[in-house]
Amino acid sequence: MNAQPATMSIKKILIVDDSPVERQHLLEALSKQGFQCVTAENGEEAITKSKSESPDLILMDVVMPGTSGFQATRAISRDDATKHIPVIICSSKNQETDRIWGMRQGARDYMVKPIDAKQLVTKIRALG
Numbered sequence: 872m873n874a875q876p877a878t879m880s881i882k883k884i885l886i887v888d889d890s891p892v893e894r895q896h897l898l899e900a901l902s903k904q905g906f907q908c909v910t911a912e913n914g915e916e917a918i919t920k921s922k923s924e925s926p927d928l929i930l931m932d933v934v935m936p937g938t939s940g941f942q943a944t945r946a947i948s949r950d951d952a953t954k955h956i957p958v959i960i961c962s963s964k965n966q967e968t969d970r971i972w973g974m975r976q977g978a979r980d981y982m983v984k985p986i987d988a989k990q991l992v993t994k995i996r997a998l999g
Contacts, residue, residue: 881999883907885926887917887943888961889935893984897930897961900988906995914938918946921953928995933962933973941976948977957998961986 884906888894894910901908909924911917913935921929929947933940940960947953957979962969970981980994 881906881927881995883909883924883926883928884995885909885911885917885920885924885929887911887914887929887935887940888932889913890932893932897986897988897991900991901995904992914940914943914946917943918950918953921947921956922950926956928998929956929958930991931958931960931978933960933964933969941973944973944978945976959991959994959998961991 884901886894886897886908889912898908898910909920909926911920915938917929917931918938931940931944940962944958944960947956947958958977959980959982960973960978961982961984963984965983973981979998982991
């Protein structure tokens with residue numbers, strides 16, 4: 872594994888959640904840590920914004936209307952234009968089978984809601 876430079880390489884984060892409260896919670900917590908955040912309300916928007924916004928990281932909810940977080944993660948991780956973007960699934964689904972399935976779709980990590988902001992920032996910095 873190559874040594875990472877001391878500067879934080881993850882600057883822009885795409886927050887995907889159909890809950891405005893959840894999006895705002897993550898947006899505030901991450902903005903305070905100096906991250907630039909953009910949001911999406913569903914899987915389709917996540918796939919579009921993963922291309923248009925070129926985020927350094929995507930935080931993906933699972934249970935959303937239309938395209939689920941699992942489907943969106945799979946689409947993003949298999950598209951040549953976006954497969955380099957790490958995805959951390961942030962879900963209320965806390966079964967081990969959900970975690971395994973999320974990782975199989977291409978996610979780098981899986982966190983269960985409610986998301987602990989400090990733990991999330993630690994994981995983000997570990998990726999960066």
